Amino acid sequence: MSIEGRAMIAKKACTRCSKSKKRCDRAIPDCGLCTRFGRRCEYEVSKAPCLGPTPSQSPGSETFLASEPIAPSHLxxxxxxxxxxxxxESAVSAYHQAIEPWFPIASKLQGRVRPTWDETSLDVALLCLSILLxxxxxxxTAKSDGNTSELETLYLHTKSSLALAEGLGFNSFPLVQSRILITLFEVSHGFYPAAFISIGATLGAVDALEVHPTGDALQPHCLDGAVSDEESILIWCGILVLDRYIATESGPRSSxxxxxxxxxHNLLKPALCPTHEPNQDKNSPVSRFARLVEASAMLDKIHSTINSPTSEQTFNMEEVMLTVKTSISLQTLLTEEILAEDHLYSGGLGLCHTALLLAFENGTKVSCSANATENWNSLATTSLICILSTITSTVxxxxxxxxxxDFNYFPxxxxxxxxxxxxxxxxxLSMKLDTNDELARLRTLRKFLGIVAKRWLSCERYLKLLDEDTTPRMLKAIEQGQGSF
Known part of the structure; x- marks a missing residue:
């Protein structure tokens, strides 16, 4: 069974394997045997009311939302x-195998789920649906023109179910966790502006839990208001990381x-600062999220200084240089904690590199009007080439x-x-700077994006954006593997 997204196991064998009496690995959404023979894989499901089409149905075969009144039991x-x-059980397994290693948002999931779905509360079931998504x-297989893919159909159903729960008056920490995972899905697959909108809604939902705690008349259907201190910390860590990442990717917008x-800072400091102590468990969810939050803070600081500078250029440059020094210190710490072969799987290290890349790119474009600026410009140019080489050698x-x-561990x-x-x-390359080395580097980076695009569709979006900025001659050189163009 492939480790790339096959953490979910069905109760029974698929229809084809059952009829042909073949051994089925029961992987979801497609079993290994059906995948190997390139045939459609289907599982029997119980007859239950549905608000939207199943992945095998076309979106237009029935109305997406039920026309009759909806009760919580219907949802x-x-x-x-x-x-x-x-x-x-599969939901818990899928989370621990394919999400928790790089985004440990739901540390108490095991204690919230019940042996059957009927016994599981609506908000936890929605969280599990987000995990499935x-x-x-x-x-x-390519989707038909004008039709949504199976993954998009599941996404629309998950998001609409969450909206219906909100409309029915539900809000809880499992629902906030579900929102975070849906936003993470949108980021990972390049669903914009949906991701930018979703992070705002997630922030509003967690604010509502603080303003209107369980039992308040304005929040009659909060299913599970109990939340541990660790869960609260992890929820805010998830929101911070996604918010800062989305703002950086979206351009000049502020997080x-x-x-x-x-x-x-005051809220998270008591929990995150002790993670630097030698006797702390570096593999705990809080410790791993702490590195992500710290790296995202450096990224947000550099993003803010570059896109919202003051009128004093010298001050802006000093701010960037100070943040760069802090980012390099964190980068060094992470490099010591992580094996060299695992650098690709460190989200914190990735965000550190992103922050440094943005800072050095900006430094190469600063106009030289003083000796200090000229020195920073020269240092940024040298450092930019160095970090580009590091990123390329890693992938x-x-x-x-x-x-x-291993996409189960890849952030x-x-x-x-x-x-x-x-x-x-x-x-x-377009400026004819170090052409041969740059062309080889670009070929490697684009190839990596193409490989990852099979799992995370955001890479398809990135490749299209790159193509828009690439001349036909350059594209031809990349495709033919030429040493120069």
Whole structure:
């Protein structure tokens, strides 16, 4: 069974394997045997009300939302229908195998699920549906013109179910976790502006839980208000990381949480600072998220200084240089904690590299009007080439076929780093800077994006954006593997 997205196990064998009496690995969405023979794989599901079309139906075969009044029980039945043959045990397994290693947002999931879906609360079932969504791989078959893919259909159903729960008055920490995972799905697959909108809604939902705690008349259907201190910390860590990443990828927009920096620092400091102590468990969810949050803070600081500078250029330059020094210190710490062969799987290291890449790129473009600025410009140029080489060498082994990517551990937040490196390299090529080395580097970076695009569709979007900025002559040189163009 492939490790790329096959963490979900069905209760029974698929229809084809059952009829032919073949051994079925019961992988979701397609079993290994059906995948190997390139045939359609289907599982029997119970007859339950459904608010939208199943992945095998076309979106137009029935109305997406039910026309009759919807009760919480109807919504839960519809969610269960989409989850089957996914079991509660499979949901926990999928989370621990394919999400928790790089985004440990739901540390208490095991204690929230019940042996059957009927016993599981609606909000936890929706969280499990979000887990199913995020751990489902895109189909290798091209979608028909005008129709949504199976993955998009599952996405629309998950998001509409969450909206219906909100409309029915539900809000809880499992629902906030579900929102975070849906936003993470949108980021990972390049669904914009949906991701930018979703992170704002997620922030509003967690604010509502603080303003209107369980039992308040304005929130009559909060299903599970109990949340541990660790869960609260992890939820805010997830929101911070995604908000800062989305803001960076979206351009000059400010992150939504930037105005709360001081408040969030005071909230998270008691939990995150001890993770640097030698006796702390570096593999705990809080410790791993702490590195992501710290790296995202450096990224947000550099993004803010570059896109919202003061009128004093010297001050802006000093701010960037100070943040660069802090980022390099964190980068050094992470490099010591992580084995060299695992650098690709470190989201914190990836965000550190992204922050440095943005800073050095900006430094090469600063107009030289003083000795200090000229020195920074020269240092940034040298450092930019160095970090581009580091990024390329990290991904090159996966493009040469010597190693394959384990997507259960691969954080999709790293893809923007590779895209940004490819974009800068493309720009340098267009200016005829170090042509032969840059062309080889660009070929490697683009090939890596093509490999990852089979799992995370954001890379398809990045490749299209790169093509828009690449001349036909350059594209031809890349495709033909020429040494120059």
């Amino acid at each position: 839960k039945n519809a969610v269960i229908h989409k989850l089957e043959p996914f079991t509660p 995020l751990t489902t791989c895109p189909s290798s 939504l949480t930037r105005s709360r920096t001081a408040w969030l 090159e082994v996966f493009t040469m076929g010597t190693r394959s990517i 999709p937040l790293v893809t923007f780093l590779v895209y940004k490196a490819a974009m800068i390299t493309t720009e340098r």
